[in-house]
Amino acid sequence: MSDDVPTNETPGPPRAARPHENPRTDPRTRLIDVRSPGEFDAVHIPGSRNVPLDLLRERRDELDRAHDDPVVLVCASGTRAERARALLESAGVHGCDVLPGGITAWEREGGEVNRGRGVWPMERQVRLVAGSLVLTGVLGSLVYRPLRWLAGFVGAGLTFAAISDTCAMARLLSLLPHNRGKTVDPDVALSALRDAEPVKPDA
Structure with a gap:
């Protein structure tokens, strides 16, 4: 399950190094973490910069690349x-790679990470909420039968999520305070993605 909105482009095969290999072998490499600020604050690869996927969607028309890093x-x-x-x-920014397996595989295979306050990955949060709603619907229907439709509604939503x-x-969930983390200056x-000289974030 993903919180992603489909684009007109079909994702091609990832071209990044394997998780156990260091994507920073080239010192010019820019690691762009597209998770929510809360997830990034909880754990991230040293030297990576947080550019949330929602921000990329919102500023799609401003995406360009003034460097060859x-x-x-x-x-x-x-x-x-x-x-x-x-x-x-699809916005004309080509040549970006993807870290296969994400930070989960990176950490599992011994990659270095920085840790902050604990926020669950979004996929885990979705499973918790969906499972809780289904359980509430099933158990609640023993007392109030119409609640059984809650489980059906969640099931339909998960089916649609898989298909689309x-x-x-x-x-x-990404809008909740615990997932927003510190404010991200758009x-x-x-600039970490597109500028020749990225602006350094405030400490």
Whole structure:
């Protein structure tokens, strides 16, 4: 399941290094983490910059690339990063790579990470909320039968999410305070992707 909105471009095969290989072998490589600010604050690869996928969608018309540095896109599992790459390709920004398996595979295979406050990955949050709603519907229907439709509604939503490769629940969860993390300056964030000399974020 993904919180991604389909683009007109079909994602091609990822071209990044394998998770156990260091994507920073080339010192010019820019690691762009497209997860929510809260997820990024919880754990990220040292030296990576947070450019949330929602920001890429919102500022799609402003996406360009004034440099030839290698760009590697990162998310939790690789799904959102692939969608970000497809979005960038459709906006004319070509040649970005994706870290296969995302930060989950990177960490599992011994890659270095920085940790902050604990926020679950978005995929895990979606599973928790969806499962809780289904359980509430099933158990609640023993007392109030119409609640059984809650489980059916969630099931229909998950089916649609799988077919369309979108997830409205994840989009809504990303708006909650614990997922928003510290405020991301859009211009500073996008400079990490597009500018020849990226603007450094405030400490």
